[in-house]
Amino acid sequence: MSIQLKPIISLKNVIAQNPNGCVPISDVSKKGLHFDVKIKVARFLRQYPSIFEEFTGPQYNLPWFRLTREAVEIDREERKLYENCKEDLRERLKKFILMSKQKVLPLKVIQGMLWYLGLPEDFLECLDMNLDGSLRVVEMEEGLKGLAVESNERFLSVLQRNAMKKGVYSNEPMEAIEFPLFPSKGVRLRRKIEVWLKEFQQVPYVSPYEEYSHLDPNSDIAEKRVAGFLHELLCLFVEHSAERRRLLCLKKYFGLPQKVHKAFERHPYMFYLSLRNKTCTAILKEAYCDKMAIERHPVLRIRNKYINLMKESESITNYLNRLTLREYRNSSYSTEVAELVNDQYLQTVQVATVLQEETGQL
Template sequence: MLIISKFNMTRRLILKIHPLSSQNSILSHYLPFSYIQKQSYVNVYMKWKQDFYLESIESVHRSIELRPILALKNYIVSVSPQEYSIPISAVSKKGIHFGVHIKVARFLRQYPSVFEEFTGPEHNLPCFRLTQRAIELHKEERDVYREFNDDLILRLKKLILMSCVGFGEKKVLPLKIIKGMQWYLGFPDEFLTDPEKNLDGSFEVVEMSDGLTGLALKNNNLNDRVLSVMQKNAIKRGWDNETIPFPIFPSKGLRLRRKIIDWWDEFQKLPYVSPYENYNSLIRPDSDAAEKRVVGLLHELLSLFVEHCAERRKILCLRKYLGLPQMVHKAFERHTHIFYLSLKNKTCTAILKEAYFEKGAIDTHPLAKVRKKYIKLVKESTFILKRRRFSNRACDGRSVNVNAIDCEHDDGSEKTELEAS
């Protein structure tokens, strides 16, 4: 009775303070137990299982090794476009700029199939030039840039259209963010050094509110004409364009619990939101529908890249500008049927499974074949170095003067094994 009387006194006091409010709304506002809160986000955990096929793809895992090699190659070409050679002093103190964390001379000597060492004309300093095969691949790479220039520009437009940051009515991304993704998108260096000169008229350089220099799209109507890879494939297969399910590729030997299967079936039935659409007013950020939008954006982002993969930490740098949640890395861990996380090379690489398990579902990047040829060329360095070590060992053996060897307990009556040979 005492508790009821205290509750009635509190109720009368509230009604006196808010005489114009209804009783139900006041009680529901002040009494937290008077309404039920619903949560549409289901917390599931997917087991990670190693995929030996994805772990063995050289174009994915040797990309980290190839990046500084091509950066040095491009620098040599820019400095000496005729002779393709530089003295070591030109790059000896620029290792960090090229992503090289050891002495640059030592790094260049590790790849004799790409860089050839010779003695310079002045002061007998070591110099390096590109091998003939490296020059041929460089010219082939430049031909690809010229032939598929429109394709590369379209990929840049799509990346900017994913941005949730606007400059007036235009979508914009900071130039430093685009440069950070340049390797994955396969852009040539001149694309971003002078965008207004090297890109078409649909781009403009703007100053963003946070003081950064951004690259914006002038034509906003382009947003209506761009379809994601998921939408294009749905049209080809005759699927409903509203609830597009993700193609899944389960890891071999991985069995899911029944409740996870039920959650996944419901997740696939949720509406698909294109990464090029404005989502802010459509989806609650703490819902499964918002998670499907994040998964769709990551799927589209990886489909734009050369190897359809990227270091996970690089993708996290886009979080602020693509409207991704704080725990965006959970999307890779919860959707192991769509993405694969490789821990090779002491880094975490996110790989889009569809690009490697379903042929023709995602367009091949124009630069992919050239990079595979570069990797094949780089691999030849291992055999060249082995051959050199073997030949040096053989030369050292032939130069030994047997008569000069002092052997204890040798009276000269018997030949040593070395003399006999």
């Protein structure tokens, strides 16, 4: 549902930010690609009557759209939440940048991750208001603009903090930390892999915020560093999940191996791959199997309210479709169509019979 929600939020923002609180369809009809909408934008908006309300505009009888009362209330709550969580969300962005090789990332890469980090989609459009003293815009190679972090603060990963709380980690260099594992029902590893996993758990843990250039890329330590990076990345994401293909653009800037996507498959007790909606989504199991380990972010509460409106819209459209079909079946027009189809069928059978007789097949 979250993947479907993103374009809805984008269109909702366009309407909410308009001074009149409504827009003609002509304002958004040609921007389907921008909103990641695969069908006509008008048809997409009509799929969610609990969020978007359609009415006839003042000129040329064009369709206009505004937000429903429920959507307006959630939008107001969402804006207030962003203001209250500004520091927390900015801290997530800092950590995300600090995991990169040069502690700097192109703005276009950050823009693609704003949804996952829980930041509003216009965050980079208002940098003067949203940045603090440790974040600054810099020029990068190939004419790109980037966002850099200047901080001497040493961050601990979620894995390190949880291990310290349990008293099994003392924050010493190259100290081992075991990943929390959550076997799926009905899934059992082969004996050989179980032995390897037990040994892998004892391999030293390199935090994604630490220097890693000295590591042999083919070593178990390097693989554990990649698994640890993915663990921390999904911890930073407010839904603790992401489309796997979206993470591939991070390889260059985070020093990840070419086949980093294989890490999700090699560690099925840490990550779950969902194939719903024809999309491969990587999910951090710990966030859902041990709710005490990772705190639930308030942004999720707002997104769930929008998702409830999506489900309500689906019920409404299904009901209207059934109602329309029932009315059609009870109408005289449907009777005429049925008679016409029946006549055409009889004519087809007669023609086929004649052809078979002529060819001697009967």
